[in-house]
Amino acid sequence: MENLVERMQAGDRRALARLMTLAENESPEVPRIFAALRRAPGRAHRLGVTGPPGAGKSTLVGRLIEALRAAGETVGVLAVDPSSPLSGGALLGDRLRMPVLDDPGVFVRSMASRGTPGGLARHSLDLADLLDAFGRDWILIETVGTGQGELEILNEADTTLVVLHPGTGDTVQALKAGLFEVGDLFAVNKADQIGADSLKAELEWAFRLREDRAAPPVRMTSARENRGVGELLVEVRRIRAAREADGQLGAQRQARLARRLRREVELEFADRLAGDPDWTGLLENLARRVMDLEIDRYAARAELIRRLGKTKGATEA
Ligand SMILES: Nc1nc2c(ncn2[C@@H]2O[C@H](COP(=O)(O)OP(=O)(O)O)[C@@H](O)[C@H]2O)c(=O)[nH]1
Ligand SMILES: [Mg+2]
Known part of the structure; x- marks a missing residue:
């Protein structure tokens, strides 16, 4: 296993893929993998790309990869597709020119959600x-912005890009899905289609109504025609640079880490309690005593x- 980690750090893609599979399968090796990586966590900026299905996220991610590679930067992509476990490599692959996928500076991994948030x-x-x-240098995380x-x-994203496209009720849908809250910047994609201008105006109007935070930038793109992508990337880089310059990023990551640890431990406790017959017995016993007015x-x-406080879960480490 340590060998696998070393090979991965030396740039071996197959070792990386193996480690990812171990993580996906919740292998008992996982804690050791991360212990071995403790001193070398990486230096990527994580760009989350979200939005409704069909907005053009994957196509746009493909374009962003091309633009970043043209600038000599390396890219890792995590495509989380909750709807289709079969889409696999095709999720991005069918829309990317093959040289991009053969490029050692690009690593793409798709994963299915298995329906458990x-x-x-x-x-x-x-x-x-x-x-x-x-x-x-960059990690792009594509995820469908439909649920919590x-x-x-x-x-886990340092910067989040929300991708929308012209179509009935898109603004309202985005609002409902909480996309307005998560977006650091917005792309109105499919600018080659009717309605893109009014969607952009609608978004900007909605952002102006908010007083609690500055309006996020909105850029028009056509991922299909590769228009506006450079300008969008300029905006992403501007946000990255601003955060890195004012030291926000470190504090932001530490806060995220604390949230993540708490969530992981909550889930772990919930799992253990659900599978613990003593705990179930205690619950039933106490419920009965409440029913009996005791x-x-x-x-x-x-x-x-x-x-x-006395369960095994609390004392084991
Ligand atoms: N007209 C137009 N179609 C686009 C554009 N970007 C993506 N599409 C198409 O929209 C569909 C969904 O794109 P995809 O990238 O899979 O969307 P995702 O579900 O958000 O990842 C595909 O048929 C794309 O070819 C665009 O800028 N203009
Ligand atoms: Mg997609």
């Missing part, structure tokens, strides 16, 4: 960390919390 986030974050340790579970992975619900809860 918490699990999705856990794996994807480990995979992003592995890509980072591989030594990329999918958006959770954006917790104790009240708050007393039962206090007892559960007291016992929680």
Whole structure:
């Protein structure tokens, strides 16, 4: 395993792919992998790319890869597709010119969500960390912005790009899905189609109504025709540079790390309790005593919390 980590750090793509598979399968080796990587976490800027299905995220990611490579920067891509476990490499591959995928400066990994939001986030974050340790300049994380579970992975993004396209009710949908909250910048894609101008105006109008934060930039792109992508990237680089310059990034990453640790431990506890017959027995017993008017619900809860401190999960490390 250490050997695998060393090979990955030396630039061996197959070693990286193997490590990612171990992480995806929640192999017992995973803690050792990350222990070995402790001193070399990577230096990538993580760009989350989200938006409704069909907005052109994958196509745009392809274009961004081309632009970044043209500038000599290396790229890792994590494409999280909750709907199709079969899309695999085709998710990006069918829209990218082959030289991009043969390029050693590009590493693309697709993953399916398996319908478990918490699990999705856990794996994807480990995979992003592995890509980072591989030594990329950029990590692009494509995820469908339809639900909380999918958006959770954006917790790990340094900068988030929301991709929208002209179509009925897109602004409203985006609002409902919480995309306005997560976006550091917005791309109105399919600028070659009718309605792109009014969507851009609509977004800017909506942003102006908000007083709690500065309006995020909105750029028009046509990923298909490769227009506006350079300008979009300029904006992404501007955000990256600003955050790196004022030291926000370190504090932001530490806060994210704390949130992630808490979530991981919460999930771990929930899993352990769900599988613990003693705990289930205790719950049922206390529920019965509340029903029998022997104790009240708050007393039962206090007892559960007291016992929680004594469970195996709390003392094991
Ligand atoms: N007209 C037009 N179509 C686009 C553009 N970008 C992507 N598409 C098309 O929109 C469809 C969905 O694109 P895709 O990148 O898979 O969207 P995703 O689901 O957001 O990843 C595909 O048929 C693309 O060829 C664009 O700028 N203009
Ligand atoms: Mg896609």
